[in-house]
Amino acid sequence: MNDKxxxxxxxxxxxxxxxxxxxxxxLLGWLRKNLFSSLSNTILTVAAIGFLLWLLPPxxxxxxxxxxxxxxxxxxxxxxxxxxxxxxxWAFIKDRLGLFVYGFYPMDQRWRVDLxxxxxxxxxFCVLYEKLPGRKFGLMFAIAFPFITGWLLIGGFGLxxxxxxxxxxxxxxxxxxxxGISFSLPIGIILALGRRSNxxxxxxxxxxxxxFIRGVPLIALLFIASTMLNFFLPPGTQFDxxxxxxxxxxxxxxxxxxxxxxxxxQGIPTGQYEAAxxxxxxxxxxxxxxxLPQALKIxxxxxxxTFIGLYKDTTLVIIIGLLDPLGIGRASLSDAVWAGLxxxxxLFVAIFFFVCxxxxxxxxxxxxxxxxxxx
Amino acid sequence: xxxxxxxQNKERSVVSRLWNNKDARxxxxxxxxxxxxxxxxxxxxxxxTVNLAAIGKDFSFDFLGHTAxxxxxxxxxxxxxxxxxxxxxxxxxxxxxxxIAFCGIIxxxxxxxxxxxxxxxxxxxxxxxAYCFVEFTRNxxxxxxxxxxxxxxxxxxxxxxxxxxxxSFFLTNRGLFIPKPEWGPNSWIVGLCFIISIAIVFILRxxxxxQQEKTGVIYPIFWISICIMVLFTLxxxxxxxxxxxxxxxxxxxxxxxxxxxxxPEFVALWLALSYYTASFIAEIVRSGILAVSRGxxxxxxxxxxxxxxxxxxxxxxxxxxxxxxxLASQYLNLTKNSSLAIAIGYMDLVATIGGISLMQTGKExxxxxxxxxxxxxxxxxxxxxxxxxxxxxxxxxx
Numbered sequence: 001m002n003d004k005x006x007x008x009x010x011x012x013x014x015x016x017x018x019x020x021x022x023x024x025x026x027l028l029g030w031l032r033k034n035l036f037s038s039l040s041n042t043i044l045t046v047a048a049i050g051f052l053l054w055l056l057p058p059x060x061x062x063x064x065x066x067x068x069x070x071x072x073x074x075x076x077x078x079x080x081x082x083x084x085x086x087x088x089x090w091a092f093i094k095d096r097l098g099l100f101v102y103g104f105y106p107m108d109q110r111w112r113v114d115l116x117x118x119x120x121x122x123x124x125f126c127v128l129y130e131k132l133p134g135r136k137f138g139l140m141f142a143i144a145f146p147f148i149t150g151w152l153l154i155g156g157f158g159l160x161x162x163x164x165x166x167x168x169x170x171x172x173x174x175x176x177x178x179x180g181i182s183f184s185l186p187i188g189i190i191l192a193l194g195r196r197s198n199x200x201x202x203x204x205x206x207x208x209x210x211x212f213i214r215g216v217p218l219i220a221l222l223f224i225a226s227t228m229l230n231f232f233l234p235p236g237t238q239f240d241x242x243x244x245x246x247x248x249x250x251x252x253x254x255x256x257x258x259x260x261x262x263x264x265x266q267g268i269p270t271g272q273y274e275a276a277x278x279x280x281x282x283x284x285x286x287x288x289x290x291x292l293p294q295a296l297k298i299x300x301x302x303x304x305x306t307f308i309g310l311y312k313d314t315t316l317v318i319i320i321g322l323l324d325p326l327g328i329g330r331a332s333l334s335d336a337v338w339a340g341l342x343x344x345x346x347l348f349v350a351i352f353f354f355v356c357x358x359x360x361x362x363x364x365x366x367x368x369x370x371x372x373x374x375x
Numbered sequence: 376x377x378x379x380x381x382x383q384n385k386e387r388s389v390v391s392r393l394w395n396n397k398d399a400r401x402x403x404x405x406x407x408x409x410x411x412x413x414x415x416x417x418x419x420x421x422x423x424t425v426n427l428a429a430i431g432k433d434f435s436f437d438f439l440g441h442t443a444x445x446x447x448x449x450x451x452x453x454x455x456x457x458x459x460x461x462x463x464x465x466x467x468x469x470x471x472x473x474x475i476a477f478c479g480i481i482x483x484x485x486x487x488x489x490x491x492x493x494x495x496x497x498x499x500x501x502x503x504x505a506y507c508f509v510e511f512t513r514n515x516x517x518x519x520x521x522x523x524x525x526x527x528x529x530x531x532x533x534x535x536x537x538x539x540x541x542x543s544f545f546l547t548n549r550g551l552f553i554p555k556p557e558w559g560p561n562s563w564i565v566g567l568c569f570i571i572s573i574a575i576v577f578i579l580r581x582x583x584x585x586q587q588e589k590t591g592v593i594y595p596i597f598w599i600s601i602c603i604m605v606l607f608t609l610x611x612x613x614x615x616x617x618x619x620x621x622x623x624x625x626x627x628x629x630x631x632x633x634x635x636x637x638x639p640e641f642v643a644l645w646l647a648l649s650y651y652t653a654s655f656i657a658e659i660v661r662s663g664i665l666a667v668s669r670g671x672x673x674x675x676x677x678x679x680x681x682x683x684x685x686x687x688x689x690x691x692x693x694x695x696x697x698x699x700x701x702l703a704s705q706y707l708n709l710t711k712n713s714s715l716a717i718a719i720g721y722m723d724l725v726a727t728i729g730g731i732s733l734m735q736t737g738k739e740x741x742x743x744x745x746x747x748x749x750x751x752x753x754x755x756x757x758x759x760x761x762x763x764x765x766x767x768x769x770x771x772x773x
Binding site: 034035037041044045048049051052198199200201202205211212214215216217218219220223224227228230231232233234235308312313314315316318319326330342343346349350353354357358361 | 501519
């Protein structure tokens with residue numbers, strides 16, 4: 001009894017809450033906790049600071065402080081520096097920027113590429129921004145987008161025809177990337193459903209296709225596209241190289257998407273299938289309304305990773321002679337006026353790919369978080 | 376009139392009855408699919424024969440026995456000359472592919488685990504450095520990494536001004552030169568002793584496990600095994616009179632002689648593929664270790680296991696089950712990415728049989744079939760191993 005009273009008394013006393021010790025909060029506390037919590041941690045921190053001091057200031061000086069932005073040739077660039085070859089010569093990239101973006105697209109027709117870029121941004125906005133009024137039309141526009149842009153870039157029907165071997169640079173990367181992404185998702189979903197089907201013939205066909213594509217390197221498939229595909233077609237058919245590459249890249253990433261979506265489908269509890277059957281839904285309605293929305297939701301990270309992989313793999317086309325930014329860069333390096341500036345070219349192309357791919361992966365993380373809180 | 380209508384109705388109802396029956400419909404769809412596939416295949420086959428006949432080519436693998444007539448700069452396992460056959464060129468290419476895959480997998484695993492553990496460090500700076508490396512590396516195409524590293528490697532100094540490590544490792548623009556071990560006559564005894572020591576350690580471990588289950592006593596078995604292996608191997612090495620000499624590379628004229636020389640293309644491809652794949656492995660390792668639930672750690676603590684034994688017996692075995700499957704698919708990716716060797720002139724499978732042999736003989740179909748089948752076999756072996764591993768380590772639930 002006494003004990004209980006004592007406890008009550010204790011609880012009734014108002015404690016003056018003390019502030020934590022100075023060394024546990026604020027900047028000091030953060031430093032202690034995250035950098036100097038023990039002897040080994042302190043050693044690691046010092047080593048890391050040493051590494052950063054060794055790496056970053058020279059890099060900053062090379063890339064920004066001492067770099068040259070105005071010059072007409074490599075010689076002029078190096079003449080302007082205190083130490084020849086001691087800093088970046090961004091004048092080169094500036095000089096070749098048109099080539100990097102448009103490839104060999106004719107000068108007077110470049111507005112068509114610009115318009116396509118703008119349409120691409122609109123289409124991406126329509127797909128990604130869900131609160132857009134009249135989003136249905138937006139989505140229809142996004143579906144029509146590849147065809148509109150195809151007409152805009154290649155020409156015909158009132159526009160001047162442009163050969164696809166004039167395509168190059170960032171524009172080519174975006175063409176291959178966007179086409180691959182937008183066509184490989186539906187094909188991949190069909191393949192995944194085929195692989196999960198209980199019809200043995202369909203199932204084994206899908207398995208064979210998926211495993212074959214996943215088992216061989218993309219470069220071998222691109223070689224097939226560039227050397228062998230004409231043998232498969234009726235005699236005399238001339239088939240555009242870019243088109244062949246697009247087909248191969250799409251099939252390649254469709255096989256990977258199929259595996260990701262299959263993982264998602266396997267994650268759906270059997271109860272969902274049974275409930276859809278109990279409601280009397282047909283196979284297509286059950287998948288369209290019940291199964292796929294859930295399965296695709298779980299597979300978003302995998303799908304975006306596949307897209308990032310596809311986007312990076314577009315660089316492989318330089319091996320069969322198409323000129324993406326990397327190819328343009330290497331071609332420019334063989335130009336006597338600018339030769340020897342490999343670091344600048346590689347860094348520029350690396351930053352371009354990094355920005356695109358990092359943005360995609362961040363978006364997927366954000367989407368994943370948002371969708372998971374809805375549940 | 377009436378009768379005709381009736382029979383039509385009846386017929387239609389047979390078709391629609393068949394279509395509405397689940398089993399019958401599935402049979403119909405499958406028969407149609409088979410017919411379609413065969414139709415497409417026969418059209419393609421027909422096109423191939425017509426097209427090949429039109430340009431006067433035949434389909435045969437005879438060219439494999441013909442003289443290849445080109446040099447391969449890097450053939451560490453076989454004696455290959457330009458008078459060897461296309462078949463030998465393909466074998467050299469395959470061995471080069473396997474070599475780069477093997478070396479790449481080892482280095483990528485080491486770098487990947489180091490960065491994965493750095494990502495888990497509670498030291499903020501180390502964590503962020505690893506994060507920046509991983510994100511930057513894996514968001515840039517692997518071909519760019521390969522070309523970049525190749526650009527650096529071929530700009531290394533000439534042999535006369537080689538980058539020198541303790542007078543035995545030399546890094547030049549002609550490649551990496553390392554000492555080569557040369558085993559003396561009695562060296563097989565050392566090898567035998569090493570194998571015997573492994574056998575003893577194995578027996579000791581089995582005994583220790585039994586003893587632990589019986590009495591609960593734990594011996595420091597790890598250190599004991601290390602001691603046994605080192606003592607046995609070093610002891611036999613000294614007793615047989617040190618039958619090992621090193622052939623150290625030496626500068627003669629414009630290049631190095633002796634030792635093992637590694638081509639610059641190999642060095643570039645090896646480094647680039649390794650750190651690129653390592654950035655993916657780091658994420659796999661990190662998520663694998665994070666996936667082991669806290670409760671497991673706390674339960675181990677409650678049972679009184681020490682920190683190192685918790686790691687060894689509880690965390691690592693469970694993390695490995697999550698890590699291994701994606702790890703194997705990264706190994707497969709590395710093997711397939713090694714085909715990018717063609718961009719910098721490393722002679723792998725695609726560059727030999729699928730590149731120069733294809734150009735010289737004009738046998739697109741045959742050479743590409745060989746390349747595709749070889750890669751398929753490699754990846755089927757790896758996925759067979761994967762399936763076996765998944766089955767062996769799957770959680771057994773009631």
